[in-house]
Amino acid sequence: MHDSHDPAIPAIHDAAFQDCPDRRGTGSEKWDRWPGRDVLPLWVADMDFRAPAPVLDAIRQRIDHGVFGYTQQPPTFAPALAGHLERMHGWQIDPEFITSTPGVVTGLAITARLLAAADDEILTFTPVYPPFLTLPGMAGRRAVRVPLAPSTHAYVIDWDALFTAVTPRSKIFWLCHPHNPTGTVFGRDELLQLADFAQRHGLTVVSDEIWSDLLLDDGVRHIPFASLDHPAARQAITLVAPSKTWNLAGLGCAAAVVSDPVLRRGWRAGGGGLVPMINPLGYAAAEAAWLHGDDWRRRLIVVLRHHRSLVLAAVSAIPGLVAFSPQATYLVWIDCRGTGVADPQAACEAAGVGPSDGRDFGTPGFIRLNTACPTARLEEALRRLARAFSQGS
Ligand SMILES: Cc1ncc(COP(=O)(O)O)c(C=O)c1O
Numbered sequence: 001m002h003d004s005h006d007p008a009i010p011a012i013h014d015a016a017f018q019d020c021p022d023r024r025g026t027g028s029e030k031w032d033r034w035p036g037r038d039v040l041p042l043w044v045a046d047m048d049f050r051a052p053a054p055v056l057d058a059i060r061q062r063i064d065h066g067v068f069g070y071t072q073q074p075p076t077f078a079p080a081l082a083g084h085l086e087r088m089h090g091w092q093i094d095p096e097f098i099t100s101t102p103g104v105v106t107g108l109a110i111t112a113r114l115l116a117a118a119d120d121e122i123l124t125f126t127p128v129y130p131p132f133l134t135l136p137g138m139a140g141r142r143a144v145r146v147p148l149a150p151s152t153h154a155y156v157i158d159w160d161a162l163f164t165a166v167t168p169r170s171k172i173f174w175l176c177h178p179h180n181p182t183g184t185v186f187g188r189d190e191l192l193q194l195a196d197f198a199q200r201h202g203l204t205v206v207s208d209e210i211w212s213d214l215l216l217d218d219g220v221r222h223i224p225f226a227s228l229d230h231p232a233a234r235q236a237i238t239l240v241a242p243s244k245t246w247n248l249a250g251l252g253c254a255a256a257v258v259s260d261p262v263l264r265r266g267w268r269a270g271g272g273g274l275v276p277m278i279n280p281l282g283y284a285a286a287e288a289a290w291l292h293g294d295d296w297r298r299r300l301i302v303v304l305r306h307h308r309s310l311v312l313a314a315v316s317a318i319p320g321l322v323a324f325s326p327q328a329t330y331l332v333w334i335d336c337r338g339t340g341v342a343d344p345q346a347a348c349e350a351a352g353v354g355p356s357d358g359r360d361f362g363t364p365g366f367i368r369l370n371t372a373c374p375t376a377r378l379e380e381a382l383r384r385l386a387r388a389f390s391q392g393s
Pocket of ligand 1: 104
């Protein structure tokens, strides 16, 4: 299948991101949330776009083989990811450091058990992707929320809040980098300061870098936490996946980069026997994405930038709403507290648009919009958003 873009067509009209299959009735978590109701789903973080042709071809080829027995990490998996990390972020690692895992959330859950004991604390910046708040409790550990500080245009680290939050029971810092939902990309100075802090308090940094391939601003670079020249970086665990970038979440394939050999050996046991092997289609898709997905990824970013500007313009025209321009991700975090609407999520759903509810991220009064859908759908959703917050709604 041909998938490269005709350069004569402006990138934002790229058919790969405008002609999308109907996802209703496919078991889609996103689309089946409001059955029978006209609510445009702009919530859970997957995209409405078909995966790139080279990925679909790789899956088909694996299907044609026809045998789907127990599958170990193929020898080509780690080198494909290591090559991708070097090309994307200039991060050189030994492929030996890479261990596949069925999901980044699974990886986080493993680290909670591997690096902390019962009742120990896991620190994280809030607002944050909901499993960061719920997983520690499921593992019998405690989540400690360290609020980020909203400055005029972005969320930044509140160092005083961090210094106040840490206790002798704190064992892990879960970093979401780039940050979901705010879209902040942490810079080298902040990461180094965080590394100093982690070292001082004996914390292991687990860095969820699932969004690191979707940087929207020229001149903003993703610096993997573990790539820092710092002792805390050498102890860190990095979690990555092709799932956000190439829309493969349902195939369940991610990876942990663990340079410490002792932690690496403990990884499988850390899953407590609950973590299944990865399916062969997930491996095929991941490798193809890392090796052959970059043209599609670049075209996607052109569309996502356009969508970000549409959302920011629409939000700025709605009195009382404040949007934070994300440096990365296809998510826009919106403060609705100035509208006087008591339940922004309910108001949006009543107006026919379904964002994520800020309450799930630890911050009521906010919503998160997912822009990864065809442009016309996003524009209609933005009209509904305006209706949700218009007077008398
Ligand atoms: C920060 C972050 N981590 C992890 C995930 C999910 O990862 P996985 O599907 O590999 O468990 C998401 C999905 O939105 C996410 O935003």
